[in-house]
Amino acid sequence: MPTFLELTHISKRFGGVQALADVDLTLESGEVHCLVGENGSGKSTLIKIISGVQPPEAGGKIIIESREYSHLNPVESTRAGIQVIYQDLSLFPNLTVAENIGVGQHLGGFHSVDWNAIRATAKRAMERIGVNLDLDVKVEDLSIANRQLVAICRAMAADAKLVIMDEPTASLTRHEVDALLALVRELKKKGICIVFVSHRLDEVLEVAERVTVLRDGKKVGTYDAKEMNDHKLAVLMTGKEFHYDLAAIDLSARKTVLSTRHLSRKGDYKDISFDLREGEILGITGLLGSGRTELALSLFGMNPPDGGEIHLNGKRLALTSNREAIDNGIAYVSEDRLTLGLVLEQPIASNTIVTILDKLKGFMGLIPQAARQSTVDRWVKDLSIKVSNTNNPVKTLSGGNQQRVVLAKWMATAPRVLILDSPTVGVDISAKDGIYEIVRGLAAKGVAVILISDEIPEVLYHSHRILIMRNGRITGEFEAHKSSEDVLRVAVNA
Amino acid sequence: MSNAPHPPRGPDAALMSLIGSLTGDVTNRRLAILLVALVAVFGLIIGEGFFTKATVQSMAFQLPELGILSLAMMITLISGGLNLSIISTANLCALAMAYIMTKMLPGTEGFAFVGWQIVAIAVGLLIASIIGLVNGFIIAYLGVSPILTTLGTMTMVKGIGIGMTRGNVISGLPDSIVFLGNGTVLGIPTAMLVFAVVTIPMAIALGRTPFGAATYMIGSNEKATQFSGIDTKRVILRIYVISSLLAAVAGLVMMARFNSANASYAESYLLVTILAAVLGGVDPMGGFGKIAGVILSLVILQVISSAFNLLNFSQFLTLAIWGAILVGVTAVPNIRKRLGLID
Amino acid sequence: MPENFARFRRSHEFWLLSVILILVVGLSVMTEGFLTLQNLFDLLTSYAFLGILASGLLVVLISGGIDISFTATASIAQYITMLLANKYGLNWFIVFAMASVVGIALGAINAVLIDRLNISSIIVSIATLNIFYGLLVFITGGKYIYSLPPWFSHGIYWFEYVDADEISYGINLQILALAVMFTLTWLILNRTNIGRQIYALGGNREAAQRLGFNVFRLNILVYCYMGLTAGVASLIQAQLAQSVAPTVLVGKELDVLAAVVLGGASLAGGVGTVFGTILGLTLLAVMQNGLILLGVSSYYSQFFVGLVILLSVSATALSARRKRKGVMTE
Incomplete structure (x- = not known):
């Protein structure tokens, strides 16, 4: 698979804290990649660097489709096809599905709203991933799972080649998670790279190819997802073994x-x-x-x-x-x-x-x-x-x-x-x-x-x-x- | 710091702790510096005239009205609401008190004379409680936004006042009441004593009681406070009743100072009370604010007003400066942040 | 469109409209004077000032902010414009342009303070209300301007029509300005991309920033538009009052706020429509007018206005509660 994005020697320091230290990462088109680590491991800093919110320190390189950058700004990042779906989804609850999907494509200067264009954009984005939502419903009236679909459609409308999803399964029912994972497979087929950032991995591991583990700002390694499970990942993320016994305690005498x-x-x-x-x-x-x-x-x-x-x-x-x-x-x-x-x-x-x-x-x-x-x-x-x-x-x-x-x-x-x-x-x-x-x-x-x-x-x-x-x-x-x-x-x- | 090892003892201890409580947090320290600077500047411009007993006393006469009203506003702001009906409540209560006093008092003596005054004040407080209950009930139990609710009661309460008096002034109060607004005790204006009498319990209630603790929590997150086992609706109801009662006391002080009552007195104070509270460090979004800060803020506003008066500046210039001070004081931390002085 | 109607029936506007219709029917039956051309004409003329301001405030509330300094802005715009009109004998176009520019400039001050210094809009606008108003009265000494240019005093009258009782109607300055400003506001909010961005900004500020909205520009636009409406409103008020008084407008900010919030706009931002605002204003206007026609002493009119506000907001809250009943969070 072709490499979509390559990061080399990425470091970032905030005040006295080394948030990222010399991290390398490659993301390929059409792969599902998990990025895992505990709070403070540098996951969110890494995402901010990819999405152009924060610049890395000098020496770091960002290569997107063979174009090299020392750092990105949000506009460049979006233009290169990078979309982040934050955990809060960043939707506008008071606007319709169509507007939420289309609004980012129709910013620009002062002009009249082209409702047909917005609806067309939204429809196209939904068709691309085989989703069907009522365009005129307000997002606040949708279920969490459907809101997530709207957020994904918005990323599609922006011609995303890399979609980063921050804790996408946190508030979904099992059924909804399954639907989401099916959708992710669909995206994969279209050559889109998906990065999952998550605490909870059991479900996500089902669709992922590779897992990159971060700990204390350093990259522990990138692993084949098939060889991973919850327990192994926990050890890699924390550097500690946790073992719990299932001991039988007789409580029948208790009140x-x-x-x-x-x-x-x-x-x-x-x-x-x-x-x-x-x-x-x-x-x-x-x-x-x-x-x-x-x-x-x-x-x-x-x-x-x-x-x-x-x-x-x-x-x-x-x-x-x-x-x-x-x-x-x-x-x-x-x-x-x-x-x-x-x-x-x-x-x-x-x-x-x-x-x-x-x-x-x-x-x-x-x-x-x-x-x-x-x-x-x-x-x-x-x-x-x-x-x-x-x-x-x-x-x-x-x-x-x-x-x-x-x-x-x-x-x-x-x-x-x-x-x-x-x-x-x-x-x-x-x-x-x-x-x-x-x-x-x-x-x-x-x-x-x-x-x-x-x-x-x-x-x-x-x-x-x-x-x-x-x-x-x-x-x-x-x-x-x-x-x-x-x-x-x-x-x-x- | 949560556990300073040994508080200083000895004669200075009381003074130190007072200064400590006034300058303990950042907002108050900033206000204290501003106050000292203002006093110094005005002292230099005006000279000794600024420090005479008469000047200080006149400040002390003027501060309580706005002061008590600001407290009435403050407590609702801390809880994440606001009370736009304080002025109309103050006026309606004053009208009721003035009505009883002017109708029933003349000709009475001794016990009846005192008794009717007590009845009048009790009626005023009763009316205030009812208004507070209406506000609190609609806000807490029906879930209507405080701004709409109190806008409604503001209009309604003022309407009652105008309707009953046809917009007229009730004047000619007994000397004992006039004394409350214009007399002094040991050189301290009586109104100031009334202010102290309501401020101290209020400071204790906010800082030292379960009710106060709940008020701050509700101001930041009512739902989470409710999940912690606090009957937030009842607390909100009490907040609006207290706010109303404070307004009634302010009404009494105003009535005493003007020797009259009217349905539309002091309406320009309404937004000034928010200004005073916010300048004093009350967060207009709720959850934060201390009495000490609001008092500092009131003193600052009063010092500016009195100094401008001595300088023969228009009271409207005072208003403009008050606004500028509010922007200035709230902007300082943000400007410093922008300049990178604090991160 | 049964689905759209079902949606409308659940809306705040539907409630308001029902209350207004009941009031209108009741008043038409009980009084002779309510449903007359003259009364409706007078109502529109006298509520145009509040209405124009309400359209500006609506935009501010939708964006998630608040402004209460607009009465001071209006006073300043009115004063400066009329002072210069008296001196230089300007024309309609120039006086409106001038008042608008003054309003926009003062609105820009608010926007800059709110956005660049990151102070909440309620604090900024309380402060600027005092600053604008204080300076105006200080500088002018609170003096009224009684004589306005004759062409201004005379106003305009389009499509004049005289009825049998020799009372004339037509499109006057107030009604024209009201219609223009409501239409303009509706166009901006619903037909321009900026308007939709204002809704989006009020709905989720952080998301708007993440999506690359130019939030500063939107803030400038919103508060300057509020200033513009204040400028326009101030002139039609001066024309109606036939004088300019620096102290009479300040204090009306809460009336405007009441109309907009009654109309369904939320102080939390993102919610509100021009139609709702018109209804909110209509409710207040019809009620006040009705009380007079019913012969209720004018001294009690405020009482009933307050009462109706309280009853209608309580009823709305109760109905919303019933809808939510059974949901765990209540």
């Missing part, structure tokens, strides 16, 4: 803390019955849209069920707010850390104590400053959160440390039931390990944990028992130590 009987909510889930024991970690997995998050919210008092019962320590619960759930010892770590889990702009300290403000209240309803600070300091220390100053905004922390703050604020409520909804999304592999350790520690102290995740290894290796959810129902139950990734995968996709 049941939480149980549901025939819990239902129309449109969300149906006939959910399970028991959760003290110190048990119960994994719940299933595809996006299987009703797992809705169920979790119901247990947390934020999505009242319309049938069935919830019992906590043998007493029937009828929760009307999450405050009631918290007061009953139920805590919920949201899957959406950035918009629901934390108030990113506010200080680490405020985020840590937000769940226990009323408990901290002392004389005349005031929060004693010493008690406030000592509570914060204790959690920062207990969970080894790396902070320079607890008054800094929580958004200044890394993903892993942010998630520790989330755990801290819920542990501060002294929960008896902790519901974790995809707790390691956007967290590095090495930082994930720290979070699992905290969760195991909690379980060892008797906290009952529900671990919801769509990453099968995560639920398998870190739960005692696993429930499979599909279309709002529980369709299977497995003991972790008697199960395997393949068994669960089959059960989930059945």
Whole structure:
């Protein structure tokens, strides 16, 4: 295959941080290439250099279709056929599909809109990849998967020869991922090079030819995708081995803390019955849209069920707010850390104590400053959160440390039931390990944990028992130590 | 720093901690420098006249009205909203208080005289609470944008005031009330004392209570705050009630100073309260802002206004300078960033 | 077009239109004066000022910004233009060109401060409102201009028609300017690539930057257009009032904002239509007019206006809530 893009000796330094050190990369036309690495490994800097947002340091060379550049600017990069589809997709929710696809091709000076031309551009782009969407629907009314198609069509409209997709599968259901991968194969046939940038690789490896791994700004190597798997990649990305055992623990003597009987909510889930024991970690997995998050919210008092019962320590619960759930010892770590889990702009300290403000209240309803600070300091220390100053905004922390703050604020409520909804999304592999350790520690102290995740290894290796959810129902139950990734995968996709 | 090892002790400690609290964050430090510079410049131009007791006292007479109204605006801004109905609320409450005082008071003495004044003020606060509840309910529970809601209540409340008085002024208040606006206690204007009486609990409420903590969190991200177990709707409701009550107190002070009440007094203050709050470091998008900063900002605005008055400049020039100061102060960090002084 | 109608029925405009129709039908039945040519003519003439400003503010809101300095801009444009018109005896074309240039220049100041210094538009426009207004009144001493050039005072009257009661109607300056500005705004927003870019910018600023939009140019355009509308509005207001007063316009900025936001424009940007704005303005106009015709004391008219604003926004919010019901996030 002809080489489309070649990078040699690319380095980039920001202040005192070496973001990229002497990285080489070749991308061929018609290949699917995965670019993997942990946060801070230099992935995004590399993309910025390819898309012309940042220049590399002197000495670096960028060769696109045998034309050499010392650096690119965004216009040159686009003109050369490079398109980046960011994770947020960069679409205009208030405009129609046609406009979103065509707008970039019809910028220019002040002129009248040629609606026919825009529609024609959009149609052509959709035809090229065999997609069919209503041109007049506003993008805000589309599903995430369809929005992604719009973003891909926009790249097609710009005559892309290289499409870089940043975390394209993050919020897609399995079915949608399959459709996306089929589309990628289609692009490949047309000689387009696709680069996947991703944390989650199992699906992407199915279509990729090569994988390039970055660690700490250096290239670890480029590998044949057929020889790779999740585990090998994790080792290459982190330089560490992670090994988890599936040990059988007998929990039958423990007291049941939480149980549901025939819990239902129309449109969300149906006939959910399970028991959760003290110190048990119960994994719940299933595809996006299987009703797992809705169920979790119901247990947390934020999505009242319309049938069935919830019992906590043998007493029937009828929760009307999450405050009631918290007061009953139920805590919920949201899957959406950035918009629901934390108030990113506010200080680490405020985020840590937000769940226990009323408990901290002392004389005349005031929060004693010493008690406030000592509570914060204790959690920062207990969970080894790396902070320079607890008054800094929580958004200044890394993903892993942010998630520790989330755990801290819920542990501060002294929960008896902790519901974790995809707790390691956007967290590095090495930082994930720290979070699992905290969760195991909690379980060892008797906290009952529900671990919801769509990453099968995560639920398998870190739960005692696993429930499979599909279309709002529980369709299977497995003991972790008697199960395997393949068994669960089959059960989930059945 | 979160845990300074040993705070300084001794006689200077109190002063140090006051300076510390005023200059602790960057915004306040910038404002403090600006204030010192302004005082120095005006001192040089105007001379001793600028530092007389009369000048300082007149500043202290004028600051509380705008000050209390700015606090009423500030608390809603911090929560990510805003309250355009503060002036009309202040006026309607003042009208109600003035009405009771002028209708019921004459001829009464002693207990009844005091009693009717208390009733009048209570009625004013009650009206304010109702307006605050309406605002808070529509914003928090119906999810209407604060700007539209309070624009509606602003118009409606002013309409009630105009309708009931036919646009007339109610004047002739008892001396005790006039004293509130124009008297002094130990040389300190009574209005200033009223300002202090509302500011201190407000500073404590924002800085030291669960309510205050929730207010800041809501201002940055209401949904995430709600997911943390805080009844955000109730907090928002309280914020608008407090804002309204502060407006009522401002109405009382204005009424006392002018010895009269009217449905359309002080309307030009509305946007100035936003100006004062934002200059004081309140983020118009919500989540940030401290009382100390707003007080510094109010003092700066008042110093400019008083100095220009002494220099016989038009009050409209004062307005222009206020606007320029706002742009200047908010632009400084951005200009420095552009010049690469901070990254 | 059943599908388009279904889409329209769900829209904010449909709600507004229904409320207005109910009001119009009610007023036509209950009063004699409402549905007369003269009343509608007067309404258009007196609301032209707010309407023209609303069309400018709409563009600003769609782009994701806000401007409240436009009343000060209008005051300055009006004052300078009329001062010079008195002195040099200009003509229609030149006075409108002059007022527009002043408005555009002041709008450019806003745009530069917002874009280059990266300060939020609400802060900038509060500041410039004070600066523009303060300097105007300071420099002019707040003096009114009572005598305007005779040709200006006389105004224009096209297609004049006199009815049986000898009352004349026609296209006057106000109605003409209102129609021109609404049409122009609609054309810019819906028929030019720049207009679509303004929607896109308000919908997702970051994406617009990534796609290579010239955001600075768009900002300049948006705030200068607001300035242009302020300039035009200021002249037709002066013509109607037959005088120029530097202090009467400032304070009306919130009325304009109310009309635009009632019309469905969002302060978050990206949303709003000229049709919606016209409806928002019509609602306010019909209501105020109706109250007078119904013989409600003019002292209470503000009360009812506020009440209707509150009721209509609450009703809209409630209906939106019902639609969302069952969705997890609520």
